[in-house]
Amino acid sequence: MGEITLHLPDQLIERAQQAGLLNTETIAEVLSLALGDEASGVPPLPIRSIRSFFDQIHDAVFLLDLNGRHFAANERAVDMFGYTVEEIYTKSALELSGEPEATDNVMGRLLAGEHVPMLKRWMRHKSGALFPVEVTAQLVRDSEGKPAYIQSIVRDITEHIQSEQRIRDAESLLRTIINAVPNHIFARDGEGRYVIANEAAAQIVGSTVDEIIGKTDFDFGVPAAAQIRAEDADVLRVGEPRTILEDEFIDPRGERHLYSTTKVPIKLPGTNIDAVLCVSTDISPLKQMQADLHEAVRQAYALETERQRVTILAKFIQDTSHEFRTPLSIIGTSVYLLRRSSDEARRDDHARVANDQINRITRLLDHLQAMAELDADVDFHRQAVNINHLLRDLRSHFAALCERREIRFDCAFDNTIPTIIGDPVRLSEACSQLIDNALRHTDSGGSVVITTARNHGGISIEVRDTGVGIHPDALPHIFDRFWRQDEARTTPGFGLGLPIAQRIIERHGGKITVDSRVDAGSVFTVHLPSVSPE
Incomplete structure (x- = not known):
């Protein structure tokens, strides 16, 4: 029969091209045009026009006779299965199927007049490889209602299946990673129900990842469930992340845990549901480590303090025994000579020497007592003090000594x-120790000058001498107890004067600075x- 050039209606082609609108009804509509309608005088469409339409379709389209053999197929079917059109015509639906028994069952259901919904099946390529598809099949009847043929639309869903598998693999990997993380990762919706949870989060409430979903802390008997619910609600209300550095949590077993928790308001994917995503890190081990470290430091400090105390005590015994031994030896000798001498003048000399050494021991004991009182932070009797008057009294006290040793003692006071x-x-006492120190290290013919001055917020007292000076290596030690620059102890003193002076001045909120050059x-x-601190 000859062909008449006839084009399909544009709106019908456009309908077929629209994604999601291609179905068996569309195919049937085209085929009805292809067959024509004698009653209304509509002539059938030419084969070329029908072929042009079907080749525009992106899915494979098959027409099968009632025995399941193909008598029409489009270009997409050729591409999808790897056969030529002629080869497809020699194949039955069972031969192209990767599940022949299931396909045969579908054919039977269609011929029985049953409506078969879209199915997912495996098809077989010419190469023998199987690939997944979605199949829509429909029995088409003629004008008398008798079965005429079967039309089938096949969509290759390989990429879709692969995408779904990649998503499942990614979800599985993410779940594995989340469960491997020791942090507690979970999310609760606005009603306090768990919607996400890793294994660590589930275990802390005595549950599993599957069981915890949809439940609340009230369901697990968490003591602070109401407080937790209120905190989540506040995070959702404010709409900003919040970090709780030390978040105490009592689990259903009554065990105490300490967490650092960050809460972030989120929208659950694919929904409009508000939730709070929480990431909690158990800092209980860290806090315990800090406590252990603190205790170790405390013990180390106590041991070091005890070691220093023993060292100081040993040095104290060594130094004081030397300081006591010398005057006691002199006293013993003087008493011995005093008892053996009949000369009154000699007896007076021996008694004076013994008395001087007794005074020396007394001064040492006074220094030791003063140092002990300062160490014990005994109360000071504070009142208004005129430093110029105090220093004038000390000048009078040291005047005889300076005269005897031929040392000039001058004062320059700022009134x-x-x-x-x-x-x-x-x-x-502090100023006396500084003056005494200056006089002891100044030779005859030298001088000691005391000056006072006003400075910012207070006053300064300067004690200047022309003595032997202090070596730079010795300066860091001059305020150490019992330390003496003269290790041979040829100069008088106990090594306590400067430490006493420094402690007194510090108790008054002040300080002592030193500038010295040898010779x-x-x-x-x-x-x-x-005004000194209390």
Whole structure:
């Protein structure tokens, strides 16, 4: 029969091309045009026009007779299965199927008049390889209602299946990673129900990942469930992340845990549901480690303190025994000579020597007692003190000694300095120690000068001498107890004067600075605030 050039209606072609609208009804509509309608005088469409339409379809389209053999197929079917059109015509539906029994069952159901929904099946390529498809099949009847043929649309879903598998693999990998993380990772919706949880989060409430979903902390008997619910609600209300550095959690077993928790408001994927994503790190081991470290440091400090105490005590015994031994030896000798001498003048000399050594021991004991009191932080009797008056009294006290040793003792007082608040007895003792130190290290013909001045917020006292000076290596040690630059102890002193002075001045909120050069003398400067701390 000859062909008449006839084009399909544009709206029908457009309908077939639209994704998701291609179905068996569309095919049937085209085929009805292809067959024509004698009653209404509509002529059948030419084969070329029908072929043009079907080749525009992106799915494989088959027409099968009632025995299941193909008598029509489009180009997509050729590409999908690897056969030529002629080869497809020689094949039955069972031969192209990767599941012949299932396909035969579908054919039977269609011929029985049953509507068969879209199915997922495996098809076989010409190469023998199987590939997944979605199949829609429909029995088409003629104008008398008798079965005419079967039309089938086949969509290759290999890429779709692969995409789904990649998604499943990614989800599985993500789940594996989340479960491997020791942190507790979970999310609760606005009603407090768990919607996400890793194994660590589930275990802490005595559950599993599958069982915890959809349940709340109330279901697991968490003591602070109401407080947790309120905190989550506040995070959702504010809409900003929140970090709780130390979040205490009592589990259903009553065990205490300490976490650092970050809460972030989120929208669950694919929904409009608000939830709070939580990541909690158990810091209980860290806190215990810190406590253990603190205890270790405390013990180490205690041991070091005890070691230093023993060292100081040993040095104290060594130094004091030397300081006591010398005067006691002199006293013993003087008493021995005193008892054996009948000369009154000699007896007086021996008694004077013994008395001087007794005074020396007394001064040592006074220094030791003063140091002990300062170490014990005994109360100071604070009152208004005029430093110039205090220093004038000390000048009078040392005047005879300076005259005897031929040392010039001068003072230069600033009469504008303010009165300070302090303990006059202790301040006098501190200044006395500094003056005594200057005189002991200054030779005959030298000088000691005391000056006072006003400075920012207080006053300064300067004790300057022209003595032997202090070696730079010795400067860091001059305030150490019992330390003496003269290790041979040829100069008088116990090595306690400067430590006593420093402690008293520090108790008044001040400090002592030193500037010294060997063979050029030293300058000790006391800095005191107007009002010393209590």
